Amino acid sequence: MGAAACTPAAPVASMSPPPPHASTMFDDVPRTVVMTAFGPEWDALAPAIADGREYRDNGLTFLAGTLEGKPVVLVQSGVSMVNAAMNTQLVLDRFNVKRIVFSGIAGGVDPTLSIGDVIVARDWAQYLEVSFARETDGGYVVPEATDPEAPRNWNMMFPRGVRLPNESTPSKRHYSFPVDPALYALAEQVAGRVALQRCTPGPQPACLPEDPRIVTGGTGVSAGVFADNAEWRDYLHDAWGARVLDMESAAVAQVAYANEVPVIVFRSLSDLAGGDAGENRMIAFMALASVNSADVVRAFVAALPD
Template structure:
């Protein structure tokens, strides 16, 4: 047993002394990473892709090619913060990425926005990185003494900053991750040029014509929200225009790697704010098409590398 133990320790020591093997770069062409979370979004964007060549890494298909003449790598993250972060780092490690663009659907938070609208926030936060606090009295909660409460709580839920690793091993506490200013300026220009769809079929149209809104805040977290009270909390606390389950995770990874980032999110539902049952199943196709249309136009407006 002793010999086995020391042999194992020696093996670990030897492995730790070996140089790390860098991941293979699959394609040297400078490309824009264009990503979506699930099927309908991915399908819409593939229709605009030409000169396609596929690569598979860890089960994820990365499709390179051109959209509006711009070199891109198109892929599906899968729903969830973890999936989004993992595939974002993967594409940065395996391709030559100049910027990251997210296209997808989301839940509307601002009561002045409507299903079908496309929202392009100026910054994103991981609003469900939280402390579930101890109850100190009936309906009263308190975080541990070594923590702070930078935002109003929702019952026992106290939002917290996340820590981002920086060079030299330092950790930076951060809540908001800014979108790239140059990319946002191009989005503002595009907002006046794209006409959005408003009908699923001739007999099923939205009562409000969709529009594009650039700026404000977006929030992301590991929860599908279909609750009017919590939606109101998210709007009042974070001034959130929209919430989803991926964008802030991608913004975090982009920030840590120094890669410009922007996200386009079209509203498929109102996160519990509508009078009827959640309408994502009805309008996710329309919302996906609207987001993809704006992203395609956005890519056309990007300056050539």
């Protein structure tokens, strides 16, 4: 399913904003939230939304309609962790949400992956939820007992996880939040059906040396950091088992866990987070990665049960 297969969207009707701090829902239709972080990812999906109706709240635009015949609401999380958490909760408060499906770009951490690949991780971790240890003559001393389940430290930075309950589970320390098992199983089925883009559009396209792949499994990691450092990349792969990193997904997964809403994340690699042979290539391949992730998400939404 390539970008050219997008059906032109119907004209969008705009709704007036609600009063400040309104607590009412915009509509009660059970919808899948399709979330992106920023403009290029939104642009890869918005033209495919049919019968679109815009709602606005807190400076955010919600585009409700259908995608591949399924009721959805498209929304941007905003870049970085606090924006992602805040706006995930906002869309949950304004719509009747059945599930969250994230589509976006990311940096590759697993050295077996390449730019353009789409990664569907099993779980998402916040790699900068850490204690900064005191350095002494005897080594680093953390201000609290070290959890044997925690990933190993990076110098003074010792992972500490985050404590969080939901309605079904008492508060406990989390080092990662899993995606929904049923959604993950469906993603594995869909993975073999989508042909990914290899070249950027335009009269002088930039082409990848090999066809991108859809890869499932492993851990994704997130933090409020644009990471472009080879040594740090190696640490995340070795200590966390990370395959991909970004700036939003773990925050979205945490809010989904707190609200007991199923979530899954699709991320296409725009760069290698410091593992590139030369300079970071996010700008060159951002649009291609956005389209590849969007194409997989469209196929996934089409496969969702009615």
